[in-house]
Amino acid sequence: MRKQTISKKTSGVGCEYVGQSGTLGRLAHCTPIVATAMPAPSSNPLADLPPNVQQEISKLLAKLRRRQLLNSLDVARKTLEIMRLLVATSAAAQATDVNSLIKLIKRAGAVMVTAQPHELVIGNMVRRVLAIVRDETRDGGNKPFKAGDAAAASGGDAASGGEQTVHVAGPSLMSLLDAPEALDYSRQSLKALKGPIIEGIAEVMEELSTVSAHIAEQAIQHIHANEVVLTHGRDPTVEAFLKAAAKKRNFDVIVAETAPGGEGQQMAVALAEAGISTTLIADAAVFAVMARVNKVIVGAHGVMANGGLIAAAGSHLLALAAQHFSVPVVACAGLYKLTPLFPSGPDSFNMLLSPQPMLRYDEGLQGVHVPNPAFDYVPPELVALLITNSGPSHTSYIYRLLAEYYHPEDQDLSEVHG
Template sequence: MPEASAKPAAVPLGTQTTKAQQQKGKDKNSAGAQETKAQRKAEKAARRAAKVSELGKSSHLPQEAIAQARAQSQAKQSRAASGTSNASSVGGGSSNSVVNATVSSAISSLTAQSTAIHGSDILDKRVGLFKHLEITRRSGTADAAKDIHPVILALTLQFASYTVIGSSARCRATLRAFQTVIKDYRTPVGTTLSRNLTNHLSRQIDFLITARPLSITMGNAIRWLKQEISVVSIDVSDDQARESLIEKIETYIRDKIEVADRVIVQSAVKHIGNGDVILAFSRSAVVEQVFLEANLRGIEFSVVVVDTRPFYEGKEMVRRLARAGLKCEYVLISGLSYVLNDITSVFLGAHAVLSNGQLYSRVGTALVAMSAKRKNIPVIVCCESIKFSNRVQLDSVTFNELGSPDELMNISIDSTPKPGPLKNWRDLPNLKLLNILYDLTPPEYIKKIVTEVGSLPPSSVPVIIREYNSA
C-alpha cells in the first residue's frame, strides 16, 4: 500500500492568537520579575554602601570619598530604576549591569585614593633588586567578597591610607575588628564554630593583606586567636563561645599591649637622668610614654626627634611632648650628624625583634643606631615581647615592605602636600623610585632591649621567644 503523506493538523486561528497572547504574558511576567529582582539588588547595594560609609566616617576615613560614594550611589539608584524599565522591554538584559555598577561605584569610590596609584606603570618601574617584594595598597574594597565584614572593609581602608600605622596600633585595631566579626558571626547549619569560624576569619585576614602585609605583632596575635578558636568545646553553645572569645581578645590586648607598655615605661624611665639629651627616631608610642612619664616624675631632660620621609611620624611626637612641657628639637635625618655631639642616649621603638637579635624597624633606624655607636652613645630599644619573631633575617632585601613610590613626591613637612620636582617621575624612563619601609639593625649596635619581662641584651632574645612559645 502506498504510504499516506503526513500533513500537519490544521490549527484554528483563534487558538494561535491565544498562544501568542500567553507567550506575551509570560515574557511580561519574566520582565517584571527581573525588574523586581534588579530593584531588590539595587536597594541591597545601597544599604551596604551606606553601612560601609557610616563605618568609614567613624573610622576617620576621608570625608570627600564618603560624600562622593553617597552621591554616586544615589545617582546609580535613580539610573537603576530607569534601567530596569528598559530591561523589561528587552527581556532584562541590562539589569545585571546596572546593579553591578551600583555596587562597584558605591564601594570603590571610598577607596579611590588607595587604588589610583596601582597602575601597571608602577610595576614596570620597580627597582630590580626589590622586584620580589609587593607594593602595598595594590587593591581596593571593590573586589571584596560578600562575606567580608564591613568593619574589615573600613579597617582595610585605614591600613591602605596609613591612617592606622605602627605595629601595636595595627594589632590592636585588628583584634578590635575581629571582636565585631565574632560578635556578628553565626555558625552555618551542619558545621561547628571551632571549624567554620577559623575559615571565616581567614577570609577576613586575606582581605586585610591586600592593603598591607601583616606585621609580626599581628601574625602572633592571629596565631593565638586561631589556637583559642580550635580548642572551643563543641558542647558549648555558640553564644557562650562568642562571648568567651571576645573576652579573651580583650584580655590579650590588655596583657600583651597595654599592661606590657606600662611595665616597659616603668623600667625604661630609670635610664633617664637630669640633664640628659635623648634622641628618638620617628615615632614610637611606648617611647613617647617613657618621655611623658619621666616628665611627670620631675626629671629635667630634653628630647631631639629625628624624622624622615614620607610619613614624618616624628611631628606628632614633637607636638605631644611639647604640649606636655618638654624641651624638644626636631630635625630631619639629613642633619643627624650635627645633633649627635650633645646626645647622651638613644631611645628607639621596634616593629619586630628577630631571633638572631636583629632589630626590624622603620627605615633609618639602622643609620641612627650605627651613628650613635660610633660616638659610644648607648642605644636602648623599647619593645613588647609580642613583637619577637622566630624568623632569622640577615638583610633588608630578602623580606621587606614597599610603599607606593608616589608618596616620595611630597617634599613638604606640613599638612599640605607639595609635589616637588618628582611629580612627573612616571614620564622619565630612566628614573625609578624606591619607597622601602623597614631596615635591619645588627645586634652589636644595641646596648639593651627593654621588655615587660625585663631588660636584656639582644643575645637573650631566643630565650624569651622560647618561653613565649611554650606558654
C-alpha cells in the same frame, strides 16, 4: 624602507601568525574577551567565613589600604575585635570543633596578612588568638589562669619579671626533650571552649590598652638625670616613655627631623610642649651629635624573631652611628609587635611610600628614581635593650618571649595542619 622585516628566521611557531592575518575585519569577530588579564574576579578568599566577619575584614583592609589607619595599636585592637567576632559567630560557618575554628582563624589571618604584609601586628594578633585557642583546648577550658596571660596581666611590672619565667607555658626549655604533645583538635567540641577563648581575647585587649602605660612606667629606670637622649620619628610609645621620664627627671632630647615625612619635627614639638628640653637636628647631623649622646631610644614597627627591628627609615643609620660611639640603642615596643618571623632579604616587610614628599610630580625631573622606604631593618646586634610591656629584655632573649605567646604550629598562617 618603511617597513622592517621582523621574522628573520622561519620556524613553525614563529611564523604561525603571519599567514593568518587575512582581513582586519576578523578582529572584530574574535570571541569577546572580558578582562581575563586579571585574576578571576569571582574568587573571594573570604567565602568560608561568616558574612559579618567578611564585612569587618573588608573594612579593616580598606582602611589600611587607604592609609586611614596608621597606628599599629589600633590595627591590633581591630584585628582582635575581628577575631572575637569570628570566634563568636563561628557556628555560622559550620565550625563545631576546635580544628575547624583554627582553620577559620588561619584563613582570615592569611587573607589579611597577604593583603597587608607589612602590617606585622595583624599576623601577631592572629597568632596570639590561635595560641589562646590551643591553650584553652589543652586545658579543657577549665584552668582559670595561665602563664601567658599572667605575664600579660602583670604587664610591665618589672619587679615580678623573675617570677614570670617560672610560670612559662608552652615548649619551654624544661619540656624541650619531652615528646611533643599530640592534641587532636578535631575531637574537641567548641561549645564549652568558646567562652574561655573570648575571655582570653578580652585579656589580650586589656593588655593592649595598658601597653603604653606599662612601658612608660619603666622610663625612670632607663633615663637618668642630665642625660642626652637621641630619638627620631614619632612613635607614640617612645613619646609616652620620654614624657613619663620627664615627670621625675631633667634630661635633654635631640630629635632627628626624619625627612622626608618630617615625623621627627612633630615629635620635637610634642616633646617641647611637654616641657622637655628639645633640640631638633637634620638627619644628616646625627653622626655629628652622637658623641654627646648617652642613649638612643627608638620605637619599632615590629620586633622580629631574631631580635632585629623593623623600624622607621633612618633607624639603621642611627644605630650604626650609635655603635660607632658605643652609645646603647634602646627600643621601646609593646609585646603585640613581637613577630615570630625572620626577616629575609632587605625588602621583606618594607614598604615604599610616595616619592611626592621628596620630589614634586610637577618638577618634571623625569628618569629620576625616587624610592622612599617607610622602614629600616635594624639587626639585633645593634640593639642593646628591648623594653616591652612585660619588662626589659635583651634581643637574644626574644625567642623565649616568642615561645611564651605563640604556638610553633602557627608560624605559617597559610598552612593548615591536621
